[in-house]
Amino acid sequence: KNEVEQSPQNLTAQEGEFITINCSYSVGISALHWLQQHPGGGIVSLFMLSSGKKKHGRLIATINIQEKHSSLHITASHPRDSAVYICAVSEVGSNFGNEKLTFGTGTRLTIIP
Amino acid sequence: KAGVTQTPRYLIKTRGQQVTLSCSPISGHRSVSWYQQTPGQGLQFLFEYFSETQRNKGNFPGRFSGRQFSNSRSEMNVSTLELGDSALYLCASSPQGPPYEQYFGPGTRLTVT
Numbered sequence: 001k002n003e004v005e006q007s008p009q010n011l012t013a014q015e016g017e018f019i020t021i022n023c024s025y026s027v028g029i030s031a032l033h034w035l036q037q038h039p040g041g042g043i044v045s046l047f048m049l050s051s052g053k054k055k056h057g058r059l060i061a062t063i064n065i066q067e068k069h070s071s072l073h074i075t076a077s078h079p080r081d082s083a084v085y086i087c088a089v090s091e092v093g094s095n096f097g098n099e100k101l102t103f104g105t106g107t108r109l110t111i112i113p
Numbered sequence: 114k115a116g117v118t119q120t121p122r123y124l125i126k127t128r129g130q131q132v133t134l135s136c137s138p139i140s141g142h143r144s145v146s147w148y149q150q151t152p153g154q155g156l157q158f159l160f161e162y163f164s165e166t167q168r169n170k171g172n173f174p175g176r177f178s179g180r181q182f183s184n185s186r187s188e189m190n191v192s193t194l195e196l197g198d199s200a201l202y203l204c205a206s207s208p209q210g211p212p213y214e215q216y217f218g219p220g221t222r223l224t225v226t
Binding site for chain 1: 148155210214215
């Protein structure tokens, strides 16, 4: 079983729809990251969460530490949101500050005009 | 500030050869992490350097090595290349390293023939 599971693997939606991508993990973590990868490979960090909720523009990320679950929401989706969204966790290690990221397999999002 | 740069961007090598990839972090960032991305395995952590010291290493064979210089620039080396080493190699820099937010470079796409 992978330490980080994402769902769905693929998601196609119409422009304007509300999008939810889910991430579940099985290990103790110090932080969870949501990343965006466009065709061509470049990765952009969207959020880093250790508790609660964060919002940036039309993007909202939440995390429930007790349930080991996080969600990424996109409101009023737009074709430019089409990308692969990757969840990554930093597993609690013996020394905070030098941990490593473990990644989910990603969710490929396509927004149709 | 200039972003993370990686050179070269594309590389074609033959089985058995060795390759060196370079990563220049954002000015002031002391941590550089390296990741391998393949269609089959997704994103996987290779190693992380902080102030010229390797602090963490992923589960890769000894053919994969790296180093960091006093100016925080980092190189990774893969010796005795195998077909399975074909991948996108990404580096990411940050002031302190995981679990904190990381800034990714554009990647080097390595093809082994």
